[in-house]
Structure formats: C-alpha cells, structure tokens
Amino acid sequence: MNNLYKDMLVKIGEDPDREGLLDTPDRAAKAMAFLTKGYHQKLEDVINNAVFTVEDNHMIIVKDIELYSLCEHHMLPFFGKCHIGYIPEGKVLGVSKLARIVDHFARRLQIQERLTNQVATTLMDTVAPEGVGVVIEAQHLCMMMRGVEKQNSCMVTSAMLGSFRSEPSTRNEFLKLIGK
C-alpha cells in the first residue's frame, strides 16, 4: 500500500521526496490498515467465548460507545456514538464485547445503516436474546468537509429486532434509557 500512497502524493501535486513527506506513505499505509482492520479479524476471536449465563431477563443497555468508521462512498470518516440494548434469554455477552463488535464492523468501509444492522444481528446470533435495539448517531465528514458542507446535521439509524420491534413499550423503554 505504501507505493499507492507515494503515487497519490505525486497525483495530488506533492513532492514525495521532500523531507516532511518521506515517511508519509508508510505512515498512511499503517493508518489505513488500522482503520480497516475489521476485514482481518474473525468475529469469534473478537467475542472470545465471553458469553455468560443469567437467570433474570432485565434490559441491558450500553450507551455512548464511540465509533469511527469510513464511508464507503468517499472513504472519508464518519464518527459518533452507538447505543445498544438487549433483553437476555439466559445468556449475556461480556460488556466490553459489545464495544468490540461495534469496532469490528466500524473498522472497514461502511454505510451507517449496514453497520447498525450488523451490530444488531451479531448480538442476536451470539446470545439469542428476546430482542435487540441498536441506535447509531453519526456525523459524516463527506457531508461536512466537502459536498453539501453541512456542519451540524447528524444521521441517526436504528435496528430493532425481536421484542424491540414487536413491542412498542420495550422499544420506548430502550429509547428513554438512551435519552432519546
């Protein structure tokens, strides 16, 4: 990937041999590898069997999980917060794994809707809860730094599965607890 970045520097009108840019192709390649590392992770390694048994079935919420991703249309960042809720049916997931699942799907080229769905369906597939709700609020640099240049708009996406979809009271409890 280093050569691609060196070519890019030339194409945008820069001199890749000037002092400040000598290590830039290397650094940029490393940064891009980090930002897209989700492609090279296995979901089962991310979750690492951190599934535990519970007796009760009260709603569990982890909110304000920060996320950074890249929009697949412009390869520019979008960033914001993810809120996750679920009602277990015998099994819960280690709490850090919720944030790891968000990163696993965020660290790649994405659209916000797909990211939201992937987080929700992964939780559904992993612990088979009664229901899952995922809300993502994010700002897209492709709408801020360029294009339509709107600085204050925020895209909100949601994925409601199981009882979060079928039961308005469950969905409303979730939305209330995440402050929506």
Ligand SMILES: Nc1nc2c(ncn2[C@@H]2O[C@H](COP(=O)(O)OP(=O)(O)OP(=O)(O)O)[C@@H](O)[C@H]2O)c(=O)[nH]1
């Ligand atoms: N639904 C959705 N759209 C996105 C996301 N990220 C970027 N986009 C949009 O993808 C669209 C691509 O539209 P095009 O008209 O092909 O590209 P463009 O000419 O660069 O569009 P502008 O951004 O309007 O200048 C734009 O409307 C972006 O705002 C996302 O996560 N979800």
Ligand SMILES: [Zn+2]
């Ligand atoms: Zn974009």
